[in-house]
Amino acid sequence: MFRRALIALLLAASLLTCIACNEKKANNPLAHINSKQPDKILYDRAMDAMKEHKYDVARITLQTLINTYPDSEFVARAKLTVGESWYQEGSTASLAQAETEFRDFITFFPNMAEAAEAQLKIADIHYRQMEKPDRDYNHARRAEDEYRQLLLQYPDSKLADTARVRLLQVQEVLAEREYRVARFYFLRGSLLASVARARTLTDTYPLYSHSDEALYMLGQAYEQQADRTRATAIPTDVKQRLTKGYLDNAAAAYSKIVTRYPAMTRFQDARRRLAAIDRPVPTPTPEEIALNKQEMASRTASTRYERFVNDMGKHPDFSAAVKVGQPTLVDPKQTDAPNLVREINAAFKAAAEAGSGTGKIEVETVSGGGVPANQPVPRSAEPAVKPSDIPAQAPPQLNESASSSTAEKPADKAADSSSTATTKDAAQDASSSRKTKKKRHFKLPIPL
Numbered sequence: 001m002f003r004r005a006l007i008a009l010l011l012a013a014s015l016l017t018c019i020a021c022n023e024k025k026a027n028n029p030l031a032h033i034n035s036k037q038p039d040k041i042l043y044d045r046a047m048d049a050m051k052e053h054k055y056d057v058a059r060i061t062l063q064t065l066i067n068t069y070p071d072s073e074f075v076a077r078a079k080l081t082v083g084e085s086w087y088q089e090g091s092t093a094s095l096a097q098a099e100t101e102f103r104d105f106i107t108f109f110p111n112m113a114e115a116a117e118a119q120l121k122i123a124d125i126h127y128r129q130m131e132k133p134d135r136d137y138n139h140a141r142r143a144e145d146e147y148r149q150l151l152l153q154y155p156d157s158k159l160a161d162t163a164r165v166r167l168l169q170v171q172e173v174l175a176e177r178e179y180r181v182a183r184f185y186f187l188r189g190s191l192l193a194s195v196a197r198a199r200t201l202t203d204t205y206p207l208y209s210h211s212d213e214a215l216y217m218l219g220q221a222y223e224q225q226a227d228r229t230r231a232t233a234i235p236t237d238v239k240q241r242l243t244k245g246y247l248d249n250a251a252a253a254y255s256k257i258v259t260r261y262p263a264m265t266r267f268q269d270a271r272r273r274l275a276a277i278d279r280p281v282p283t284p285t286p287e288e289i290a291l292n293k294q295e296m297a298s299r300t301a302s303t304r305y306e307r308f309v310n311d312m313g314k315h316p317d318f319s320a321a322v323k324v325g326q327p328t329l330v331d332p333k334q335t336d337a338p339n340l341v342r343e344i345n346a347a348f349k350a351a352a353e354a355g356s357g358t359g360k361i362e363v364e365t366v367s368g369g370g371v372p373a374n375q376p377v378p379r380s381a382e383p384a385v386k387p388s389d390i391p392a393q394a395p396p397q398l399n400e401s402a403s404s405s406t407a408e409k410p411a412d413k414a415a416d417s418s419s420t421a422t423t424k425d426a427a428q429d430a431s432s433s434r435k436t437k438k439k440r441h442f443k444l445p446i447p448l
Contacts, residue, residue, distance in 0.1 A: 201214050
């Protein structure tokens with residue numbers, strides 16, 4: 001009996017020992033991982049610090065891993081996580097440091113799948129700092145370049161669709177800016193500047209939410225330019241050629257509204273303008289109508305409260321951006337006003353030369369007869385001064401002396417005496433005026 005009890009106690013003690021060993025193994029921090037390498041331990045500690053928003057602790061741990069184990073398999077992920085820690089901090093300086101870290105990752109590990117993720121983060125850094133269309137567009141332009149680079153370098157990445165949608169949003173903001181500038185020039189009467197902006201907008205961003213308005217404004221600008229050309233004082237044939245060119249460009253803008261944006265508001269207006277300028281009115285195909293309706297349906301309608309909140313905020317509103325279609329990855333040739341002026345001048349010059357012949361200057365030689373002889377110097381037969389123009393002798397002065405009153409004195413002596421008397425009178429008047437001025441400068445008594 002005693003032996004059975006002893007055996008039972010030994011079995012119970014061994015069972016308790018096994019249970020304790022199992023609990024001690026479960027509390028082992030390395031039990032939930034497959035590797036017991038120290039670089040893995042450092043990486044896990046850094047990830048735990050990231051979850052607790054201790055970004056400085058995470059960066060120190062990751063930097064220790066990178067410096068201590070440069071050949072570790074976790075170095076690439078550690079370097080990417082360093083950039084992520086800066087990115088999640090969110091301040092302007094932190095975002096700039098994050099962009100540097102992500103670019104370094106792409107430089108050192110260009111063939112890894114995470115390189116597309118780093119490129120997306122670089123684009124998102126500028127995407128987060130974008131402002132409204134009427135503000136600084138530097139971040140919007142840089143975000144557009146970075147998203148384009150991702151789609152061109154990593155077209156098969158799983159992040160390509162995210163980059164495509166955000167690129168469409170960025171291009172909506174840039175297109176809105178171009179439209180506002182073009183409308184400003186149009187209202188001010190600077191038609192060539194408005195034409196340059198509107199053409200650049202419609203060629204670069206065809207998925208803009210107000211593309212029909214931009215094209216209609218472009219056609220109106222061309223029509224007004226044609227009216228101005230009709231009012232100028234230039235040859236009739238040159239005027240007709242320039243006017244025809246402007247109206248053809250306006251018709252092209254109106255026709256694009258009819259065929260490319262048949263479901264938008266300016267469709268009927270464009271048809272009426274084509275009929276007014278005697279141009280053919282195209283008919284959109286069912287595929288074009290369905291495509292335009294699909295683009296309009298993908299846009300989000302914002303409520304009044306959302307618009308109010310967006311007006312109070314700093315960042316732009318992306319609700320009008322389209323979500324289907326492919327964004328423009330390569331900018332077409334830009335249109336600027338100086339080039340338009342040069343084109344108009346070249347067209348005017350070509351039209352003028354075509355209307356006047358060759359347009360060259362020729363020297364014509366006069367034939368017949370030699371060099372004519374020198375003609376005598378022309379002279380006047382009449383005297384330069386008529387006797388009637390000589391003034392009569394001045395009457396004698398009353399205060400003259402008896403010696404000067406004799407009638408036998410020559411006229412020149414009388415003139416000399418009269419001029420001498422006039423000079424003396426003038427001297428006396430000047431001396432009297434100086435005396436008067438001196439008398440006026442009296443001194444005032446100063447009281448003590």
